[in-house]
Amino acid sequence: MNIKANTNFGNIKESYLFSEIGKRLRAYQAENPDKRLIRMGIGDVTLPLPSVVVEAMGKAVLEMGNKETFRGYPPESGYAFLKDAIVEHYKSFGVDISPASVFVSDGAKSDLGNFVDILGDNEIMIPDPVYPVYVDSNLMSGRDIFLLSGSISNGFLPLPPEDLTGGEPNVIYLCSPNNPTGAVYDRHALKLWVDHARLTGSLIIFDAAYEAFVTGDLPHSIYEIEGAKECAVEINSFSKFAGFTGVRCGWTVVPEGLMAGDMDLNKLWNRRQSTKFNGVSYPVQRAAEAALSPEGMKQCVQNIEYYKENARILAKVLDEKGVKYTGGTNSPYIWLQCPNGMGSWEFFDYLLNNVQIAGTPGEGFGRSGEGYFRLTAFGSREDTLEAAKRLSELL
Numbered sequence: 318m319n320i321k322a323n324t325n326f327g328n329i330k331e332s333y334l335f336s337e338i339g340k341r342l343r344a345y346q347a348e349n350p351d352k353r354l355i356r357m358g359i360g361d362v363t364l365p366l367p368s369v370v371v372e373a374m375g376k377a378v379l380e381m382g383n384k385e386t387f388r389g390y391p392p393e394s395g396y397a398f399l400k401d402a403i404v405e406h407y408k409s410f411g412v413d414i415s416p417a418s419v420f421v422s423d424g425a426k427s428d429l430g431n432f433v434d435i436l437g438d439n440e441i442m443i444p445d446p447v448y449p450v451y452v453d454s455n456l457m458s459g460r461d462i463f464l465l466s467g468s469i470s471n472g473f474l475p476l477p478p479e480d481l482t483g484g485e486p487n488v489i490y491l492c493s494p495n496n497p498t499g500a501v502y503d504r505h506a507l508k509l510w511v512d513h514a515r516l517t518g519s520l521i522i523f524d525a526a527y528e529a530f531v532t533g534d535l536p537h538s539i540y541e542i543e544g545a546k547e548c549a550v551e552i553n554s555f556s557k558f559a560g561f562t563g564v565r566c567g568w569t570v571v572p573e574g575l576m577a578g579d580m581d582l583n584k585l586w587n588r589r590q591s592t593k594f595n596g597v598s599y600p601v602q603r604a605a606e607a608a609l610s611p612e613g614m615k616q617c618v619q620n621i622e623y624y625k626e627n628a629r630i631l632a633k634v635l636d637e638k639g640v641k642y643t644g645g646t647n648s649p650y651i652w653l654q655c656p657n658g659m660g661s662w663e664f665f666d667y668l669l670n671n672v673q674i675a676g677t678p679g680e681g682f683g684r685s686g687e688g689y690f691r692l693t694a695f696g697s698r699e700d701t702l703e704a705a706k707r708l709s710e711l712l
């Protein structure tokens with residue numbers, strides 16, 4: 318063919334992380350069939366959907382099979398019942414948003430990847446290490462990326478680099494609680510980011526996919542910070558909060574009147590979504606609504622507490638052994654510094670060969686992840702306790 322492909326795809330690194338992990342695990346199991354492997358690398362939930370969610374989805378499916386209650390295409394930006402439930406959810410942490418600012422979608426990954434469609438040729442600022450979708454979707458559209466290094470000294474929570482940006486506007490990605498580091502920005506740090514964005518005319522894309530793991534006085538939403546509605550969009554998901562990784566539902570908040578120059582981003586996102594997206598299915602939206610109901614919240618929080626207890630069990634071993642880490646309290650992730658100066662892959666092999674625990678090497682999440690390692694708390698209690706015992710004997 319003589320057509321041109323998008324050559325920007327040539328700038329993206331092959332996503333070899335999980336295939337390389339899979340390869341090493343398969344090879345190990347083939348050589349050691351009698352050893353029981355504990356997988357602590359997955360970022361996927363394992364507990365089933367809350368019963369109230371299943372009931373709502375089932376009821377909605379039956380409605381779809383009945384002539385009187387059947388529904389065709391959903392509204393592109395979501396049914397009013399779900400948008401209203403999301404608005405109420407924000408009220409629970411003191412944030413007022415309008416239903417017109419809420420766009421329901423099939424998940425946070427799609428929205429994060431698609432949002433570049435409505436932005437022009439900006440310089441992109443992304444903390445490193447982080448969820449790889451921000452970097453890859455911007456590389457795919459040919460954008461220049463500036464990485465902000467996270468390290469143990471800044472708690473993997475980089476702040477605005479005033480001296481480096483020279484006041485230029487950027488599109489800034491923030492993820493809190495962070496994947497992979499589990500680190501959470503406090504109010505003071507988020508205010509520094511919001512002030513920086515307003516001063517420089519920058520846009521913050523705030524990924525709150527792990528918001529439900531936050532407790533205490535830490536912010537759940539960037540809109541808890543004054544002025545954020547003038548400089549930020551927020552992307553959230555039912556995946557980790559309600560176990561929807563296989564169901565698919567999320568949302569993006571684009572405040573009404575949020576302007577990029579003379580272009581209204583709420584209107585652009587609406588235009589983009591109504592052109593390229595046909596909405597989320599009715600049963601899924603009813604299921605999501607049920608997750609946000611008082612009974613749904615109770616059941617979702619129970620599941621989140623289960624994962625958080627797993628995280629506490631793992632963190633306790635690291636505390637006892639003097640291993641440095643972030644996360645483990647308001648997050649399902651524990652991000653640890655590989656002991657004795659080991660590299661990420663070296664530590665991966667060390668854990669696999671000695672105690673048959675599989676985690677994720679930090680360098681897969683960016684350059685600043687070299688020498689770090691991610692363990693997740695999404696496994697079963699039984700596996701987590703066994704992993705803690707094995708780690709305690711090894712470290």
Ligand code: PLP
Binds near residue numbers: 424524526554562
């Ligand atoms: N954002 C972060 C930080 C994530 O870790 C993930 C999934 O692991 C997502 C977004 C994707 O969420 P969803 O399942 O809604 O696409």
